[in-house]
Amino acid sequence: MVEPKIHIVVQRRDRARNVARFYVLPLEPSLDEDAVVVRAWRRIGSLGRQRLDLYGPADEAGETLEAWLARKVRRGYAPVDSNVKFQAGRP
Secondary structure, eight states: OOOSOEEEEEEEEEGGGTEEEEEEEEEEEOTTSOEEEEEEEEETTSOOEEEEEEESSHHHHHHHHHHHHHHHHHTTOEEEEESOOOOOOOO
16 A cells, blocks of 8 residues: 555746646555556646546655656745655756
8 A cells, every 4th residue: 555645735826927836746545555646737726637647566656756746846836735845956
């Protein structure tokens, strides 16, 4: 089973460019005890999209989650509410 359950929320706001977006990314167990990464994203104030990615071992899903998070931080997203701490190393 995937332990612990991880739930990450990041957002990006830039009034000058009219950008207001956020992503929710939980890592959860599937019915087969594999890992599922559920990505939900949208512009704040509108309907959004959702995607489920299935992984075998939790380690593989965790690595994918870390890579995704690093890309979003480089693009200016910041954590809103999370049980995961990370450094926003923006170039």
